[in-house]
Amino acid sequence: MSKRFSLKNGIIHILLILGGIVMLMPFYWMVATSLKSGGNVTKVPPQWIPNPIDWSYYSTVWIKVDFARYTFNSFFIVTLDVIGTLLSCAMVAFGLAMFNFKLKKTIYLAMLSTLMLPAQVTMIPGYFIWKSLGGLDTYMPLIVPSFLAGAFGIFLLHQFYKSVPRELFEAATIDGCGPWRVLWRIYFPLSRSALSALGVFTFMGAWSNTMGPLLYLHDKKMFTLPLGLLFLSNDTGVQPQLLMAGAVIVTIPVIIIFIIAQKQFVEGIASTGLKG
Numbered sequence: 001m002s003k004r005f006s007l008k009n010g011i012i013h014i015l016l017i018l019g020g021i022v023m024l025m026p027f028y029w030m031v032a033t034s035l036k037s038g039g040n041v042t043k044v045p046p047q048w049i050p051n052p053i054d055w056s057y058y059s060t061v062w063i064k065v066d067f068a069r070y071t072f073n074s075f076f077i078v079t080l081d082v083i084g085t086l087l088s089c090a091m092v093a094f095g096l097a098m099f100n101f102k103l104k105k106t107i108y109l110a111m112l113s114t115l116m117l118p119a120q121v122t123m124i125p126g127y128f129i130w131k132s133l134g135g136l137d138t139y140m141p142l143i144v145p146s147f148l149a150g151a152f153g154i155f156l157l158h159q160f161y162k163s164v165p166r167e168l169f170e171a172a173t174i175d176g177c178g179p180w181r182v183l184w185r186i187y188f189p190l191s192r193s194a195l196s197a198l199g200v201f202t203f204m205g206a207w208s209n210t211m212g213p214l215l216y217l218h219d220k221k222m223f224t225l226p227l228g229l230l231f232l233s234n235d236t237g238v239q240p241q242l243l244m245a246g247a248v249i250v251t252i253p254v255i256i257i258f259i260i261a262q263k264q265f266v267e268g269i270a271s272t273g274l275k276g
Contacts, residue, residue, distance in 0.1 A: 031244075032050055034058070034241055034245040034248050035053045035055065035241075036054065037050075037052060037054035041240050054241070057239070057244075060245075061249065062249070065228070065232060065246070067228060067249055069221060069223075071249065073222060073223065073224050074207060074226075077143060078203055080146065081142070081203075081206040082146075082203055084143065084146035084147035085146045086198060086202075087147070088148060088149035089149045089153030089154050089157050089198065090191070090195070091183065092149040093157035093161055094157070094179075097158050097162050098161065098166075098169055108158075111154060112151060114151045115152060115155070126141070127216070136216055137216070137222065142206075142212050142213065146202070152201070156197065156198050156201075157191060157195070157198065160194040169182060193264050193267035196264030197264070200257060200258060203254075203257055204258075207225075207226075207253065207254055209224070210227060213226070225246075225250045226250060229250055
């Protein structure tokens, strides 16, 4: 029995390793291409290991193509998006989970129904609203909505707060804690794993957002990394190495954030009931 079990595990591990290699190949090829020099990109058969290694394309895309500015812009927007999403969604989810009021269920279901609306439906109305408010060529359309609580974040945290024993809320209330104090002193720290999961989702969504900046930003100095990479890829004379170097710069922060927050992310998904 143990032999069969170990053989089964061995086969599963081999398949997982092969699957991991297949999924890592595009990223490896992207990095390898960014380090190739001259005509090595078009060599047949392809050169799997760059020789010689050329780092000059990274300095070119960072300084001359102005990816340094784009990186700062992206981090500025993403940081505020994550902060706004965590704070606003925590407050709304806590209110829906802990308090009873008229039409509570109707409001919650109406809010959840917005998850079925594709972003394209609100794109044009949103553009004209921000145009009338003077928000074009500013970061306001990309930042302000995150402080208004999104449906997905509310749902995620609402699921977690509902799983916390209500006796904890009642005990804190009896001890003289008001709703705000209960939220920030008790429930907010308890929901660290769920908040981490929501933070990772928000970071990845905001970091890779191309349509929003493309719609609202026209000043090149305000571009984000995905938008800068889009315009770089549309340049017919651009070298493949430059494009791949830019893609690596865009990808690395997402990988770093996921590695750092992986444990909390998995715990958050499990605790909120989103696992498949």
